[in-house]
Amino acid sequence: MLDDRSIRRSDGCVVKLSALCVAVVAAWLALPAAAQEPPAPGPQVPGPAAKNAPAPMDFPFAVLRQFPENPPWWNNIVTVPPDDDGIAGANLGIVDNSTTGSFLKQNFRMAAQELVPFGEDPMPAFNRILESGAKFILLAVPADALLKMADAAKDKDVILFNAAATDDRLRGADCRADVLHTAPSRAMLTDALAQYLVTKRWAKWLLLTGREADDRLYAEAVKRSAKKFGAKIVDERTWNFGPDARESGNDDISIFTQGVSYDVIVIADERGEFGPLIGYRSWDPRPTAGTAGLTPTTWSVTVTGWGAEQIQNRFFRQSKRGMRPLDFQMWLAMRTIGESAARIRSNDPKKLREFIFGPKFELAGFKGGSFSYRPWDNQLRQPIVLTSAEALVAASPQEGFLHQTNPLDTIGFDKPESQCHFPTP
Amino acid sequence: MKSPISRRAVPALAKAAAVFAGLAALIAAPAPAWAAKVFVTNERDHTMTVLDSESLKTLQTVKTGRRPRGLTASPDGKLIYVCASDDNRVEVYDANDYKLLRTLPSGPDPELFVLHPSGNPLYIANEDDALVTIVDTETGKVVGEIPVGVEPEGMGISPDGKTLVNTSETTSMAHFIDTTTKQIVENVLVDSRPRVAQFTPDAKFTWVSAEVGGTVSVIDNASHEVVKKITFQIPGVNDEAIQPVGIRITKDGNTAFVALGPANRVAIVDTHTYEIKKYLLVGQRVWQMAFSPDESVLYTTNGNSNDISVIDVASQKVTKSVTVGRGPWGVVAVP
Incomplete structure (x- = not known):
């Protein structure tokens, strides 16, 4: 052991x-x-x-x-x-x-x-x-x-x-x-989240992206998933309020999330620099999802x-x-x-x-x-689970997302869209 | 055109005839159905529901230990054994007044068990500990432990009590155990996540369900070879949803019932040809099943719809569903 x-x-x-x-x-x-x-x-x-x-x-x-x-x-x-x-x-x-x-x-x-x-x-x-x-x-x-x-x-x-x-x-x-x-893959994670949000008819997303390269990759995956499942990203904003917003968060985040109408805030912040601070601080009372809030993960x-x-x-x-x-x-x-x-x-x-x-x-x-x-x-x-810190919310693929061979292939890259080409042995 | 009165009269007559036929059947049956009690463990409620088999009304809801799952009755039907998984014990209830008589040690996280046909000992699968624990039901002492594969669950015993079969879910094996020597005699690889082992009444075969594999393996008990793998196809139901768990075989050895989990169906299988005769639609996530004492009725526990389905064995029809507690898991019926 x-x-x-x-x-x-x-x-x-x-x-x-x-x-x-x-x-x-x-x-x-x-x-x-x-x-x-x-x-x-x-x-x-x-x-x-x-x-x-x-x-x-x-x-x-x-x-x-x-x-x-x-x-x-x-x-x-x-x-x-x-x-x-x-x-x-x-x-x-x-x-x-x-x-x-x-x-x-x-x-x-x-x-x-x-x-x-x-x-x-x-x-x-x-x-x-x-x-x-x-x-x-x-x-x-x-x-x-x-x-x-x-x-x-x-x-x-x-x-x-x-x-x-x-x-x-x-x-x-x-x-x-x-x-x-x-x-x-990031695509599996964001597809799993997108399926759930679309099922809930929370289809208008405000995308908040961090400053790191990985955050931009996550944001790209979110955008791809939104397109794939018919959600709309009403605005994308990049976090630029410095590294530690614990003290200033109540002011900064209100402003950061103002001036646009959306159903849910999707956060692309893999290291967790600001994502965990967004919930309960946004201008409108909206749930958070992505790398913070309702999180898609394997386990x-x-x-x-x-x-x-x-x-x-x-x-x-x-x-x-x-x-x-x-x-x-x-x-x-x-x-x-x-x-x-x-x-x-x-x-x-x-x-x-x-x-x-x-x-x-x-x-x-x-x-x-x-x-x-x-x-x-x-x-x-x-399957990818969607969970808060304390409770499991759902597991994707969601019911109703059909596939001709395996429903698990509705999340991530399916064969026709794959860019991977292995050399033939 | 018939008058409304005669339209009502016809079914009434038919009903009367059915009642008469039913009464005749009851008189002929060795253990009259009206005397039976159905016990159901509710995993998420930490209770056991007792139903009257005739009225299907709840007689009592018994508070049990935490997370009650496996359930069985003594051969005389007087004692009810319950695996209280999170309390790491087996509870023994009086089938008449539902009083807790005593508890037995079970080893950690008991999930399923099987009684020796004589009523003693009890063989318990300790899911968290890769063990089968043997408990003397008279003295309440642990008389043996047999190491098996990861996550032991299914427990089947031969009619003569000489062979025990345990399935281990993550190891994907059926372990054949000699109950006299308490040694494994053979390990048979089956499909992924084997959940239940059931001997045929003639003791020639063991049926083992594989939840993730989606199959039932029929193992020849003499050669320990898998002689048949039964697969299931249901139009309109995704293959991934077909997850066989509970198996019950009629005493005449001719018909098997297989519970298919989230496919919400029970398959009826001809045990000689392995042909699937019928799929019965039951409640959600059907896992375990039990016959009534006279075998006229089969009860299924439907974990996600919090009810049991009542299947008429002769007509192969679902006649009723009855609400019980949350997460019904095990079921047993006694006269």
């Missing part, structure tokens, strides 16, 4: 977002042997060996996470993201895979874990992972780094998972055949239907905190391999890929129905 101690680095330095240790974390490999075992291996098969079980089979995984930029001012010790964000989800995936694996003599293990501080080059860490012999590599890195890694691993016999980057271009012009995306502690209470409980018992979207996306990557391995009884990445993109692959993800990968851009199809 991952506990407080396991996020201590081997040199005794505790990784803190507020004071990042400078050196690249040399993973947990240097810890005593016991710590290298997959956390809490699954139960042993009691009694006689099952007759269908083959010879032991090894599944070496690795996780690489680069810390995102420090969260802005409004975070405090309670709201600051945990250091093991994502990593804990990957570890739960190892535990879940191992329990199944114990019945099939399949050994799932973490061969390497790397944490890279914000702003550093993650490539040395990635190269160490390749040298570790890991076959299945879970990445939480920015888009540019992901592309470099995909190109570096091109001729290696590995499967890469993008568990964090939401950039639409990674599913479009910059797509890579050897990367599977368990992270949602939240508010997800309890579809059997989700079980994984929420399991995760909490392991990590003593709620499961976050990055945890869930890492877990999905782990389970993609675990599920496929159980079905085809092989650890050959080529065979696993074949199965993952075949008709029989189905991943259960506690949101109803089965998840699968879009063959045209390697994006995992999954």
